[in-house]
Amino acid sequence: MNIENLPQGDVRLLDTPTAQRLLAAPLVARLAYMGKDATPRVIPVNFLWTGDELVIAAFAGTYKVRDLRARPDVAVCIDTADGPPQALMLRGRVTMTETDGVLPEYATMQRQGRAEEDANAYLETIDQPGLRMVRISLRPTWVGVVDFGEDRLPGRTPDPVREALSTAQ
Template structure:
């Protein structure tokens, strides 16, 4: 899909090569949210893309979950340093669901990032421990991409970007 004319923020950017590369990568996603004290936080996390949502898994009872329930609007970035860099920016509300035991998404993330053995080991380590986990799902409502080759920050053209500051 050619996305050079699709404006930043448009959900059609999820179909772009940049977005698909990042959503299918094993780069960490950085989840940005507002903490209970009103200050910003950014937390790097393993993630899954299920075609509609970016999904994270974490342990229940954390301050992060309390903050997400109070202020569900979040931002996510998944990126590579390059060259050329590839950057996917997402925004949307986070939905938190607590789960008794080990979250299936947690095991899937362990397998995706570290392989089948690590996924099985992670599950075995927590099995029967009485652990409680949470699933954080973010359905994007805003999407931005840039790679400094075909798309530039702010949706500018290569010429506009090159002439900045002149």
């Protein structure tokens, strides 16, 4: 089967050019989960793709960590707003590991999003005795890719919309 023709939900979609581009881009992901009161939450998070899992870092004791421990099923969206829209959607169950000090993945995320001097100063400031962080990892069990520039549209996109988009490219 051609990887570009995989159905939504197939984890092999992680290997598509669109998914790889979004996983490597310096974008913010949106993490969706259920809060303590059983209502949905969506929050922006920095992330790091390791090749096998999406890693999100959190400080121990936050509401996000508490809520994810109680309900570890999540959805994540990484998308673009410029040009033809592209989106990578992931679902699955997170695992969490609490550690002392700054998580290596968190340090990498900070260095990707800031000037090196600023990132190092920030990391030195927070890396104090007693700092606890939580490594939140997601190995997706469901993957969806939407790429209006590559004609990978949502499954129920009406034919006139598909036709109009194909002639506009």
